[in-house]
Amino acid sequence: MGRTRDEEAKARILDASLEVLEELGYPGVTTEAIAERASASKATIYRWWPNKEAVMLEALREAVAQELPFPDTGTLKDDIRIQVHNFVKLLNSTRGRAFKGIIAAAQSDSTVAEAFLSIWVLPRRASARRGIERYKKELRPGVDLEVLLDALYAPLYYRLLIGHQPLTIEFADQMMELLWKGLHAPSPTDQPR
Amino acid sequence: MGRTRDEEAKARILDASLEVLEELGYPGVTTEAIAERASASKATIYRWWPNKEAVMLEALREAVAQELPFPDTGTLKDDIRIQVHNFVKLLNSTRGRAFKGIIAAAQSDSTVAEAFLSIWVLPRRASARRGIERYKKELRPGVDLEVLLDALYAPLYYRLLIGHQPLTIEFADQMMELLWKGLHAPSPTDQPR
Amino acid sequence: MGRTRDEEAKARILDASLEVLEELGYPGVTTEAIAERASASKATIYRWWPNKEAVMLEALREAVAQELPFPDTGTLKDDIRIQVHNFVKLLNSTRGRAFKGIIAAAQSDSTVAEAFLSIWVLPRRASARRGIERYKKELRPGVDLEVLLDALYAPLYYRLLIGHQPLTIEFADQMMELLWKGLHAPSPTDQPR
Amino acid sequence: MGRTRDEEAKARILDASLEVLEELGYPGVTTEAIAERASASKATIYRWWPNKEAVMLEALREAVAQELPFPDTGTLKDDIRIQVHNFVKLLNSTRGRAFKGIIAAAQSDSTVAEAFLSIWVLPRRASARRGIERYKKELRPGVDLEVLLDALYAPLYYRLLIGHQPLTIEFADQMMELLWKGLHAPSPTDQPR
DNA sequence: ATCTAATCGAGACGGTACGTCGAGTCTTCCC
DNA sequence: GGGAAGACTCGACGTACCGTCTCGATTAGAT
Numbered sequence: 001m002g003r004t005r006d007e008e009a010k011a012r013i014l015d016a017s018l019e020v021l022e023e024l025g026y027p028g029v030t031t032e033a034i035a036e037r038a039s040a041s042k043a044t045i046y047r048w049w050p051n052k053e054a055v056m057l058e059a060l061r062e063a064v065a066q067e068l069p070f071p072d073t074g075t076l077k078d079d080i081r082i083q084v085h086n087f088v089k090l091l092n093s094t095r096g097r098a099f100k101g102i103i104a105a106a107q108s109d110s111t112v113a114e115a116f117l118s119i120w121v122l123p124r125r126a127s128a129r130r131g132i133e134r135y136k137k138e139l140r141p142g143v144d145l146e147v148l149l150d151a152l153y154a155p156l157y158y159r160l161l162i163g164h165q166p167l168t169i170e171f172a173d174q175m176m177e178l179l180w181k182g183l184h185a186p187s188p189t190d191q192p193r
Numbered sequence: 194m195g196r197t198r199d200e201e202a203k204a205r206i207l208d209a210s211l212e213v214l215e216e217l218g219y220p221g222v223t224t225e226a227i228a229e230r231a232s233a234s235k236a237t238i239y240r241w242w243p244n245k246e247a248v249m250l251e252a253l254r255e256a257v258a259q260e261l262p263f264p265d266t267g268t269l270k271d272d273i274r275i276q277v278h279n280f281v282k283l284l285n286s287t288r289g290r291a292f293k294g295i296i297a298a299a300q301s302d303s304t305v306a307e308a309f310l311s312i313w314v315l316p317r318r319a320s321a322r323r324g325i326e327r328y329k330k331e332l333r334p335g336v337d338l339e340v341l342l343d344a345l346y347a348p349l350y351y352r353l354l355i356g357h358q359p360l361t362i363e364f365a366d367q368m369m370e371l372l373w374k375g376l377h378a379p380s381p382t383d384q385p386r
Numbered sequence: 387m388g389r390t391r392d393e394e395a396k397a398r399i400l401d402a403s404l405e406v407l408e409e410l411g412y413p414g415v416t417t418e419a420i421a422e423r424a425s426a427s428k429a430t431i432y433r434w435w436p437n438k439e440a441v442m443l444e445a446l447r448e449a450v451a452q453e454l455p456f457p458d459t460g461t462l463k464d465d466i467r468i469q470v471h472n473f474v475k476l477l478n479s480t481r482g483r484a485f486k487g488i489i490a491a492a493q494s495d496s497t498v499a500e501a502f503l504s505i506w507v508l509p510r511r512a513s514a515r516r517g518i519e520r521y522k523k524e525l526r527p528g529v530d531l532e533v534l535l536d537a538l539y540a541p542l543y544y545r546l547l548i549g550h551q552p553l554t555i556e557f558a559d560q561m562m563e564l565l566w567k568g569l570h571a572p573s574p575t576d577q578p579r
Numbered sequence: 580m581g582r583t584r585d586e587e588a589k590a591r592i593l594d595a596s597l598e599v600l601e602e603l604g605y606p607g608v609t610t611e612a613i614a615e616r617a618s619a620s621k622a623t624i625y626r627w628w629p630n631k632e633a634v635m636l637e638a639l640r641e642a643v644a645q646e647l648p649f650p651d652t653g654t655l656k657d658d659i660r661i662q663v664h665n666f667v668k669l670l671n672s673t674r675g676r677a678f679k680g681i682i683a684a685a686q687s688d689s690t691v692a693e694a695f696l697s698i699w700v701l702p703r704r705a706s707a708r709r710g711i712e713r714y715k716k717e718l719r720p721g722v723d724l725e726v727l728l729d730a731l732y733a734p735l736y737y738r739l740l741i742g743h744q745p746l747t748i749e750f751a752d753q754m755m756e757l758l759w760k761g762l763h764a765p766s767p768t769d770q771p772r
Numbered sequence: 773a774t775c776t777a778a779t780c781g782a783g784a785c786g787g788t789a790c791g792t793c794g795a796g797t798c799t800t801c802c803c
Numbered sequence: 804g805g806g807a808a809g810a811c812t813c814g815a816c817g818t819a820c821c822g823t824c825t826c827g828a829t830t831a832g833a834t
Contacts, residue, residue: 002783003825009785026301030815041786046817100300103354107297108219113356121357140374146358147367150348155340158347161296161354163306164314165339174340181333182375196803196805223794234807239796388778389830395780412687416820427781432822489740490686493679494605499742507743529762532744533753536734537762541726544733547682547740549692550700551725560726568761570719581809582799588811609789620812625791 005048012038013045014059021056022094026101029056053105053112060098061119064090068124070131076138077180079131084152084172091160091167100160125149151179198241205231206238207252214249215287219294222249246298246305253291254312257283261317263324269331270373272324277345277365284353284360293353318342344372391434398424399431400445407442408480412487415442439491439498446484447505450476454510456517462524463566465517470538470558477546477553486546511535537565584627591617592624593638600635601673605680608635632684632691639677640698643669647703649710655717656759658710663731663751670739670746679739704728730758 016038021029031052035042049055068090071082091099106113129145139148155175159167209231214222224245228235242248261283264275284292299306322338332341348368352360402424407415417438421428435441454476457468477485492499515531525534541561545553595617600608610631614621628634647669650661670678685692708724718727734754738746 001781001827003785004783004827006785006825031817032815035786039786041788042817043787043819044785047784051817104297104300107293107354117355117357121355125357143371144367147364147371150351150358150364151344151368151371154347154351155343157351157355158343161300162310162314162350164310164318165343171340171343174337175344178336178340178344178375179372180375182371182373199806202806224796225794228807232807234809235796236798236808237806240805244796388776388832389780390778390832392780392830417822418820421781425781427783428822429782429824430780433779437822486686490683492742493683493740503741503743507741511743525762526760529757530753533734533750533757534762536737536744536750537730537754537757540733540737541729543737543741544729547686548696548700548736550696550704551729557726557729560723561730564722564726564730564761565758566761566763567719568757568759570717570759580801580807582811583801583809585799585811610791611789614812618812620814621791622793622813623811626810630791 006044009038009040009044010048013040013055014062016040017052017055017059018063018098021098021101025097026104029101050111051109053102053109054115056098056105057102057112057115057119060095060102063098064095064120070127072131076132076135077176079135080152081173081176083128083131084156084176085169087153087156088167088169088172091156096160103157103161125153128152148179152176199237202231202233202237203241206233206248207255209233210245210248210252211256211291214291214294218290219297222294243304244302246295246302247308249291249298250295250305250308250312253288253295256291257288257313263320265324269325269328270369272328273345274366274369276321276324277349277369278362280346280349281360281362281365284349289353296350296354318346321345341372345369392430395424395426395430396434399426399441400448402426403438403441403445404449404484407484407487411483412490415487436497437495439488439495440501442484442488442491443498443501443505446481446488449484450481450506456513458517462518462521463562465521466538467559467562469514469517470542470562471555473539473542474553474555474558477542482546489543489547511539514538534565538562585623588617588619588623589627592619592634593641595619596631596634596638597642597677600677600680604676605683608680629690630688632681632688633694635677635684636681636691636694636698639674639681642677643674643699649706651710655711655714656755658714659731660752660755662707662710663735663755664748666732666735667746667748667751670735675739682736682740704732707731727758731755 013034016034017029020033020037024033029052031042031045034040034052034055035045045052045055049058068083068086071079073079073082090096102112102116106116128149132139132145132148156167156172159165159171165171206227209227210222213226213230217226222245224235224238227233227245227248228238238245238248242251261276261279264272266272266275283289295305295309299309321342325332325338325341349360349365352358352364358364399420402420403415406419406423410419415438417428417431420426420438420441421431431438431441435444454469454472457465459465459468476482488498488502492502514535518525518531518534542553542558545551545557551557592613595613596608599612599616603612608631610621610624613619613631613634614624624631624634628637647662647665650658652658652661669675681691681695685695707728711718711724711727735746735751738744738750744750
């Protein structure tokens with residue numbers, strides 16, 4: 001019983017957490033800053049989330065919930081390319097900063113790590129796996145789908161997190177081309193017949 | 194003239210920072226914890242490093258400085274495999290926790306990010322690039338070396354940081370096989386001649 | 387119109403406030419603790435009282451309403467002694483803690499101070515004044531009744547609040563004896579004739 | 580070893596606590612308010628005092644440390660009168676508010692109670708006892724000094740804390756007169772001879 | 773026999789202050 | 804002049820109560 005949860009306050013808090021993150025960067029995300037911007041009290045935040053990382057995670061999930069459905073063009077290469085392009089654009093938007101922050105938090109907080117996995121990573125991988133499995137016979141036999149998913153997504157996260165080179169569409173295209181054809185120049189003798 | 198830097202204290206501080214990191218995890222790494230374990234004072238730490246991330250970074254660099262020279266077996270595939278296997282082992286050791294912590298810190302602290310790049314990432318990539326370039330003619334034309342390096346290393350960092358699947362030697366082998374041959378099963382018509 | 391006040395809830399709240407006060411001491415008296423113990427809601431408390439001090443005050447008044455009528459033995463000294471003895475016993479009971487709490491609250495909350503005066507202090511003084519005035523001719527001329535009342539009651543509150551010595555019947559008797567006869571040993575020359 | 584306590588900061592904190600108390604009243608005395616006004620940090624306050632009451636108590640003690648030495652005019656009645664007058668003036672000054680606050684705090688915090696006793700009450704009583712004992716032969720035999728001290732000081736605290744009547748010099752004089760001579764009009768038969 | 777409005781328990785809300793912790797700086801004394 | 808010890812300011816943490824509010828469920832007196 002009792003008063004029901006104030007959905008408006010919840011929305012204000014989630015919005016505020018992303019705003020603060022994108023304006024001040026991850027170290028600027030404090031519960032007090034979120035509370036002030038959301039015109040909410042810290043107690044309300046802590047009533048519903050265990051820590052600020054959980055707030056940001058939920059905010060991020062809501063913000064990107066409907067984004068990035070795996071496409072269905074009828075062509076494997078196109079499906080993958082569209083998906084990867086969209087993800088590159090997402091990571092290059094202001095959301096990218098949020099991803100960096102949450103992945104950083106996950107390194108030392110296993111609850112964040114688990115939440116990030118179950119809320120974001122695993123659903124996206126499952127969706128992509130289903131999308132790719134439709135073209136299973138086009139894949140070289142022996143290609144493990146989990147490995148393939150890692151090969152597709154890892155370089156994007158890698159450039160986001162390490163920042164040694166920019167995360168561009170061109171890079172993504174080159175990476176996909178490399179994956180598609182392999183790095184090795186087949187010698188005449190080991191070509192399939 | 195004045196006393197010179199106490200090298201012994203420096204060593205104690207660097208050792209202590211890795212010990213604390215590996216025992217307590219990243220959030221347990223406080224300057225006070227390092228100082229106490231090293232029997233040093235916080236002032237000494239701040240005199241020689243700008244912040245605790247710099248301490249950890251230097252400690253990490255010293256610890257792994259001589260590790261992982263790019264091998265030279267005479268065979269590209271073997272060189273890469275040996276290098277990747279060694280890196281997998283390193284990330285799975287207690288050092289892996291240090292890498293997670295520093296990469297996390299780099300997400301919100303650009304000085305850490307730059308230091309991590311210049312001290313660890315770029316030198317290792319340069320070494321690997323030189324090692325691979327020796328076999329340039331074995332590579333499929335058009336393969337960009339930067340992209341190839343990303344394709345090799347990114348999946349290892351990815352599994353370290355995201356943790357959706359374990360970072361095993363078998364995984365690394367499957368990933369290299371995928372990269373070597375490509376994901377696509379070439380149809381008879383688009384085979385090279 | 388509308389539903390009438392729930393007298394049972396009122397009683398539960400008043401009872402609970404004294405229970406909490408006597409069990410947990412004054413800092414344990416929170417509106418939430420009262421509400422929980424009374425199975426009432428905080429809103430109900432605030433609908434009928436301005437703050438928790440008012441609740442405690444009303445509870446205290448109800449609890450001691452009929453206590454301590456000024457006696458009428460026909461002898462001034464006996465009347466006073468009985469009254470003081472009863473008051474000492476009251477302050478040494480669990481009620482004493484309630485008095486301490488309310489007097490403490492009154493120091494920073496003038497509404498509590500005024501309520502405590504009008505509900506407890508002034509009525510009791512008026513009653514005592516009437517009781518003593520019956521024996522006016524036994525009093526030394528020039529004795530102001532207000533001053534006398536202070537001299538009688540102040541030491542009891544003083545020991546209750548300061549706690550430098552226990553508040554015992556013996557102490558009260560010594561105090562009354564001192565007041566009765568005065569502290570000064572009259573020299574032969576200044577004796578009345 | 581290490582840096583020594585900053586005596587200036589200590590003084591700023593003690594001063595600030597009294598200032599806040601006298602300007603805002605007891606409920607306005609928060610550690611944060613003291614810290615801000617003293618340009619100190621809350622951590623410094625909590626390093627040296629267990630709570631704000633302890634701060635105020637020490638501040639009060641320092642403020643009144645040298646005040647109120649028991650006088651020595653050679654006449655008991657004069658010594659007492661001077662002492663009581665001075666105490667009345669102290670309680671009626673802005674310090675009175677501090678006394679009210681600390682006595683209130685002592686009702687629910689035994690450490691405050693003990694500190695108030697040992698720092699203020701007991702030393703003052705000891706001093707007064709020594710002062711009065713010099714005139715022991717002037718006192719009526721059987722007068723207990725502890726009881727007499729209570730009779731002298733209790734009415735002052737009582738009017739301060741209860742506030743049913745103002746705490747004036749006139750009141751104090753009447754009280755002392757009452758105590759000196761006793762309340763009872765001796766009948767001819769029970770006069771000393 | 774309904775309506776209707778005030779009351780109730782429950783508990784979420786915006787606030788304020790708490791007492792703690794760590795960062796990075798500064799001070800004192802020792803070597 | 805470097806170093807250990809440790810006090811300092813600052814800012815954020817997560818908690819506890821305050822007094823207000825909104826629910827849905829009673830419970831009268833008025834219709």
